[in-house]
Amino acid sequence: MVFCSAIGRIFNKKLLIAMLFCISLYGYADNDPGGIIRQLPAKDLSALLLNKSDEPLGDFQSLTIPLKRAGRLFLIEARIDDQVGNLIFDTGASGLVLNRTYFRKYATTTRSGGSGITGSFDKVLRIVVKRIDISELYYEDVAADIADLGHIEDRRGVKILGLFGINMIDNFEVVFDANNNELQLTRIDKQGNRLISGQPELKFDFLQKLETRNNILLVKGTIGDKTLNFCLDTGAETNVISSSVSKKVLSTIQINRRSNLGGASSRSVEVLSGTMREFESGSHQFGSMETIITNLDAMSEAYGCSIDGMLGYDFWQKGVFCFNFGKNEFRFSIWKGDKK
Amino acid sequence: MKLRFIIILLLAFAAPSLYSVAQQTDNVCYINNDRIYFQLDKRWSDKTKKETISLFSLDSTLIANAFAGSTSFITDSITWQITRIDENRVEISKPLVSQEEYLPNDVLLIDDDWFVKPFVLKPMLFPQKKFGVNEFAKEPTVKYADSIAHFYLPGFQDKRQVYLSGTFNTWSTMQHPMQKTASGWEISMKLEPGRYLYKYITDGRWIHDPNNRLKESDGESGYNSILYCYNHEFRLKGFTNSRKVYVTGSFNGWKNKELRMKPVAGGWSLPIYLNKGTHAYKYIVDGNWITDPDNSDTRLDAYGNMNSFMGIGDTLIFKLYGYLTAEKVVLSGSFNAWSHNELVMNKTNDGWELPYVLEAGNYEYKFIVDGKWITDPANPLTSGSGDFINSCITFKPNYTFRLSQFSNANTVLVTGSFNNWAEEGYQMIKENGTWTYPVYLKPGKYSYKFIIDGRWLIDPANELWEENEFGTGNSVLWIEP
Numbered sequence: 001m002v003f004c005s006a007i008g009r010i011f012n013k014k015l016l017i018a019m020l021f022c023i024s025l026y027g028y029a030d031n032d033p034g035g036i037i038r039q040l041p042a043k044d045l046s047a048l049l050l051n052k053s054d055e056p057l058g059d060f061q062s063l064t065i066p067l068k069r070a071g072r073l074f075l076i077e078a079r080i081d082d083q084v085g086n087l088i089f090d091t092g093a094s095g096l097v098l099n100r101t102y103f104r105k106y107a108t109t110t111r112s113g114g115s116g117i118t119g120s121f122d123k124v125l126r127i128v129v130k131r132i133d134i135s136e137l138y139y140e141d142v143a144a145d146i147a148d149l150g151h152i153e154d155r156r157g158v159k160i161l162g163l164f165g166i167n168m169i170d171n172f173e174v175v176f177d178a179n180n181n182e183l184q185l186t187r188i189d190k191q192g193n194r195l196i197s198g199q200p201e202l203k204f205d206f207l208q209k210l211e212t213r214n215n216i217l218l219v220k221g222t223i224g225d226k227t228l229n230f231c232l233d234t235g236a237e238t239n240v241i242s243s244s245v246s247k248k249v250l251s252t253i254q255i256n257r258r259s260n261l262g263g264a265s266s267r268s269v270e271v272l273s274g275t276m277r278e279f280e281s282g283s284h285q286f287g288s289m290e291t292i293i294t295n296l297d298a299m300s301e302a303y304g305c306s307i308d309g310m311l312g313y314d315f316w317q318k319g320v321f322c323f324n325f326g327k328n329e330f331r332f333s334i335w336k337g338d339k340k
Numbered sequence: 341m342k343l344r345f346i347i348i349l350l351l352a353f354a355a356p357s358l359y360s361v362a363q364q365t366d367n368v369c370y371i372n373n374d375r376i377y378f379q380l381d382k383r384w385s386d387k388t389k390k391e392t393i394s395l396f397s398l399d400s401t402l403i404a405n406a407f408a409g410s411t412s413f414i415t416d417s418i419t420w421q422i423t424r425i426d427e428n429r430v431e432i433s434k435p436l437v438s439q440e441e442y443l444p445n446d447v448l449l450i451d452d453d454w455f456v457k458p459f460v461l462k463p464m465l466f467p468q469k470k471f472g473v474n475e476f477a478k479e480p481t482v483k484y485a486d487s488i489a490h491f492y493l494p495g496f497q498d499k500r501q502v503y504l505s506g507t508f509n510t511w512s513t514m515q516h517p518m519q520k521t522a523s524g525w526e527i528s529m530k531l532e533p534g535r536y537l538y539k540y541i542t543d544g545r546w547i548h549d550p551n552n553r554l555k556e557s558d559g560e561s562g563y564n565s566i567l568y569c570y571n572h573e574f575r576l577k578g579f580t581n582s583r584k585v586y587v588t589g590s591f592n593g594w595k596n597k598e599l600r601m602k603p604v605a606g607g608w609s610l611p612i613y614l615n616k617g618t619h620a621y622k623y624i625v626d627g628n629w630i631t632d633p634d635n636s637d638t639r640l641d642a643y644g645n646m647n648s649f650m651g652i653g654d655t656l657i658f659k660l661y662g663y664l665t666a667e668k669v670v671l672s673g674s675f676n677a678w679s680h681n682e683l684v685m686n687k688t689n690d691g692w693e694l695p696y697v698l699e700a701g702n703y704e705y706k707f708i709v710d711g712k713w714i715t716d717p718a719n720p721l722t723s724g725s726g727d728f729i730n731s732c733i734t735f736k737p738n739y740t741f742r743l744s745q746f747s748n749a750n751t752v753l754v755t756g757s758f759n760n761w762a763e764e765g766y767q768m769i770k771e772n773g774t775w776t777y778p779v780y781l782k783p784g785k786y787s788y789k790f791i792i793d794g795r796w797l798i799d800p801a802n803e804l805w806e807e808n809e810f811g812t813g814n815s816v817l818w819i820e821p
Contacts, residue, residue, distance in 0.1 A: 064545055065544055066503075066505075066546055073449075100807075101816055104803065135501075150816070155449055156449075159818055179561055182545060233448070238448060240448065243436065247372060250371040251370060255370060255371065255376070256369075270436075274369075310448070
């Protein structure tokens with residue numbers, strides 16, 4: 001990490017401001033000032049996309065990937081063709097999203113975007129990279145969406161090649177240990193059983209059913225006796241509660257701070273942050289967690305299901321979490337320090 | 341992990357001022373029936389009132405009106421309802437407005453000082469250490485000589501891969517694989533003298549160096565090992581019959597039993613890392629304080645004690661040719677906050693000169709000749725325009741901006757995030773048809789553009805660029821450590 005420059009940047013920030021940044025997803029780069037983007041006819045690239053094999057490869061049954069930190073983001077170092085940098089481990093992203101800055105020379109096609117409630121974000125540029133190397137894990141001919149992620153680099157001081165969604169590793173049993181900065185991958189069969197022999201099953205204290213909808217991960221949780229849908233998002237630097245949840249749920253959140261922000265649009269945006277005290281999932285009552293309260297309607301609409309909140313950084317700090325997509329299980333153990 | 345440590349510190353710095361108000365305002369704000377409520381107490385101190393207003397972005401006029409007995413108040417087109425709870429407390433409320441929409445594939449970033457963290461303890465503020473000596477459990481497992489650091493991790497023979505990661509490679513997890521030996525793992529790498537943090541990664545697991553006693557918290561449950569790559573050796577000849585010899589100086593607050601020297605052939609030695617700058621020092625031989633017999637640079641301190649002096653760092657010699665009839669020439673620049681009387685230059689046979697110890701960096705300066713400010717006539721690199729032109733110098737440049745086109749242009753500037761996008765930029769100079777400007781840039785990301793006779797252009801030779809708010813793009817440059 002670039003510690004010194006990060007300090008400078010953080011100190012320069014205005015007090016009391018938290019921002020939600022939208023990633024602008026561009027269509028064709030008509031205003032490309034360098035004219036660098038080369039476009040293949042759509043049908044050629046479609047053939048490439050059909051033939052792609054983004055199966056995770058590598059001579060291992062079990063692998064630990066070291067994670068790095070930048071702010072509250074978890075980073076995986078990767079080499080993608082001739083670029084070396086970091087991917088944000090982001091279970092809230094669908095698949096692989098790459099930063100346009102470093103992948104302009106690739107042939108592109110478009111696909112329909114998932115967030116098109118306004119119509120303006122409908123088209124998403126898509127490319128195919130030849131090879132991705134992460135520790136001993138590698139992929140060949142991987143399709144990826146393209147987005148502008150420069151603002152994350154500027155705010156966190158690290159080179160961000162893209163976002164690494166859970167789909168990239170959903171045929172592994174995935175253990176995410178934020179405290180030790182590790183991501184452990186173990187090969188499993190279609191039923192979710194470990195293929196590695198001689199290693200005991202990992203033991204976790206709590207179990208919750210894992211649901212996947214449109215490439216996002218959902219678990220049930222309760223606040224104030226109300227059952228809610230939470231998106232598991234390792235790319236969120238804070239938990240989020242939807243401002244549309246019931247009054248009873250909102251009344252359990254202690255509001256600690258409020259700010260009026262002039263957002264990208266001309267209207268004033270109100271951001272609230274607070275403490276979530278009564279969150280329970282997998283029969284575990286979690287201790288206090290930071291959260292912001294914001295509008296998740298667009299996200300719910302895009303994914304076609306009700307999303308009441310997102311579990312981000314403060315949640316992942318609480319323990320060790322295991323995703324098993326064969327068994328649709330989300331298991332976890334909680335560090336002793338978590339207050340009940 | 342490592343950056344996290346800094347963030348915790350930042351939170352800790354932000355927290356104490358908010359702690360008191362956080363306690364008193366625990367139940368200030370709540371949401372009910374799509375309205376947001378604030379309960380305010382007249383008995384709060386002015387400080388608490390101010391901090392509450394700040395925490396919740398409230399309007400001070402609104403608060404004053406609420407306490408004055410109003411039943412409603414309009415500000416920024418929002419109608420606030422005001423209800424009196426008792427003689428000291430009022431409740432104000434307004435509709436909960438729709439917040440920013442969060443879209444799929446957004447990465448939710450947050451400023452580190454957003455959340456109140458009343459449980460974070462105020463950190464002890466340690467002064468920055470000006471020196472360092474390594475402490476290994478047994479034989480040093482990291483050795484540094486001739487700018488090469490050799491790292492050795494004994495054991496871990498059952499591991500498939502071990503990597504070295506630290507501040508020297510921006511904590512890369514892939515860049516420096518170690519070689520397996522008969523007894524462990526090793527790697528050599530070129531390093532400048534300095535203080536570094538590092539860890540090993542054994543089959544994906546971060547560990548600190550088990551043989552290095554110098555470590556600091558990594559902000560999680562673990563530690564970062566600390567390594568000093570030395571830039572000086574204190575050496576005292578003779579005194580071979582003495583029992584204990586220490587070195588002490590301005591760098592360690594003249595502590596007399598901290599830095600013990602080791603006996604070597606013909607004398608005593610202590611290799612050390614010292615910060616750049618000038619240091620006063622003395623040796624203590626069996627309790628007797630002595631100056632360095634091999635160093636003639638000695639000066640009296642304020643108490644009349646004689647100390648030895650030494651300098652660490654690189655010296656740049658500023659030179660102004662001519663002006664031999666001037667009475668006084670002063671050097672002034674960004675390196676000394678443009679002081680106009682501090683750095684008086686020395687007269688020589690052909691002009692004026694002043695040696696000055698500087699860190700690598702980009703500096704602006706001028707000479708003051710008998711009160712008149714002038715740029716350096718021997719230096720073509722300048723910044724600014726009109727009456728506000730300064731000479732520019734890059735000490736130890738590590739990157740050169742180059743533009744090989746537009747050789748017929750009159751002026752070519754380079755500007756970017758490294759100089760806060762100053763429109764006057766740095767004026768590039770033409771060499772063999774190519775415009776160049778050497779700079780020193782700390783590791784990190786920079787965006788920049790060229791300005792060719794007033795026209796802004798991204799770097800045609802750099803394929804990395806990103807969008808800017810004008811839709812015209814900025815070139816992107818990463819400087820690696």
